[in-house]
Amino acid sequence: MADSNERYxxxxxxxxxxxxxxxxxRLALARVLSVSEGxxxxxxxxxxxxxxxxxxxxxxxxxxxxxxxxxxxVLELGFPNGRNRFDGNxxxxxxxxxxxxxQKIIDPDVGSxxxxxxxxxxxxxFVILTHRLDFFGIxxxxxxxxx
Amino acid sequence: MADSNERYxxxxxxxxxxxxxxxxxRLALARVLSVSEGxxxxxxxxxxxxxxxxxxxxxxxxxxxxxxxxxxxVLELGFPNGRNRFDGNxxxxxxxxxxxxxQKIIDPDVGSxxxxxxxxxxxxxFVILTHRLDFFGIxxxxxxxxx
DNA sequence: GTTTTAAATAATAATCATTCTCATTTACAT
DNA sequence: ATGTAAATGAGAATGATTATTATTTAAAAC
Numbered sequence: 179m180a181d182s183n184e185r186y187x188x189x190x191x192x193x194x195x196x197x198x199x200x201x202x203x204r205l206a207l208a209r210v211l212s213v214s215e216g217x218x219x220x221x222x223x224x225x226x227x228x229x230x231x232x233x234x235x236x237x238x239x240x241x242x243x244x245x246x247x248x249x250x251x252v253l254e255l256g257f258p259n260g261r262n263r264f265d266g267n268x269x270x271x272x273x274x275x276x277x278x279x280x281q282k283i284i285d286p287d288v289g290s291x292x293x294x295x296x297x298x299x300x301x302x303x304f305v306i307l308t309h310r311l312d313f314f315g316i317x318x319x320x321x322x323x324x325x
Numbered sequence: 326m327a328d329s330n331e332r333y334x335x336x337x338x339x340x341x342x343x344x345x346x347x348x349x350x351r352l353a354l355a356r357v358l359s360v361s362e363g364x365x366x367x368x369x370x371x372x373x374x375x376x377x378x379x380x381x382x383x384x385x386x387x388x389x390x391x392x393x394x395x396x397x398x399v400l401e402l403g404f405p406n407g408r409n410r411f412d413g414n415x416x417x418x419x420x421x422x423x424x425x426x427x428q429k430i431i432d433p434d435v436g437s438x439x440x441x442x443x444x445x446x447x448x449x450x451f452v453i454l455t456h457r458l459d460f461f462g463i464x465x466x467x468x469x470x471x472x
Numbered sequence: 473g474t475t476t477t478a479a480a481t482a483a484t485a486a487t488c489a490t491t492c493t494c495a496t497t498t499a500c501a502t
Numbered sequence: 503a504t505g506t507a508a509a510t511g512a513g514a515a516t517g518a519t520t521a522t523t524a525t526t527t528a529a530a531a532c
Binding site: 198199201203204233234235236237238241242260 | 478479480481482483484489490
């Protein structure tokens with residue numbers, strides 16, 4: 179878990195560097211994303227902002243999540259069901275473990291993929307920029323739950 | 326590249342085993358999926374079937390791709406943009422290399438992820454069922470292309 | 473502190489992939 | 503050949519995301 183204050187500062191810095199306005203909505207969104215507890219989807223982010231911004235529009239959430247993503251300050255995890263999840267706490271490629279029952283997503287600490295990335299670049303002739311590694315399974319909570 | 330005839334036979338066998346009817350549309354779809362040249366999306370599959378089935382419905386493609394997926398005969402690759410891609414030739418987890426310019430997807434031959442999967446299971450307490458590993462970059466064709 | 477103005481927001485319509493509905497057709501068992 | 507449940511085709515519905523536009527606002531200039 180990265181330090182969320184540092185992450186927040188980094189996001190605000192990027193807004194300034196690129197000449198974007200520091201709106202209340204953006205700063206609040208940066209706060210939520212800097213923690214990204216549980217890898218929230220857009221609706222979850224939206225709900226977390228409802229307390230401070232009852233009139234905030236969903237479109238504003240989308241716009242600014244994508245803005246932060248364009249700075250490399252947010253990682254987007256797309257899924258076939260269309261409910262994408264976001265991580266502004268660790269916005270760089272890292273493995274995820276995803277429960278197919280409760281949709282929980284956690285970050286395991288495993289060895290790096292650097293060697294494999296180099297091997298893939300050699301074999302394919304691609305310039306590899308990023309990667310994504312997800313493991314899918316059933317978490318221990320769901321395993322012990324009665325059906 | 327797996328043998329597409331074997332893949333086709335396997336798909337037809339699954340339909341029979343599960344008591345589904347062998348419609349012309351399903352068999353033609355199995356043919357297309359058994360090759361899965363280029364990891365087609367639904368629209369591409371639909372277009373490939375237009376020659377033989379000009380009146381075929383998009384819904385039929387969706388229905389049956391998902392049916393084959395439920396048998397484990399098709400691998401679905403979801404993407405944030407919603408244009409999911411399908412592989413009926415190698416319907417098991419394997420790494421992909423994806424060009425972010427032309428959206429080409431190829432299958433590199435790299436070592437297995439078995440060790441890493443076991444490590445993740447140990448660390449997280451998940452029962453790991455499957456995984457997905459994608460590398461994103463720019464293919465050599467796009468690299469040499471003039472902007 | 474006011475004014476100015478380009479950018480951002482809220483509200484909502486539009487879009488696009490996917491899923492659903494239902495009348496019609498068809499595979500296949502009898 | 504017939505009956506019937508399943509599958510299809512056509513198009514409507516859904517749900518996430520994106521676009522549009524009138525209004526509001528951050529922040530620069532005065």
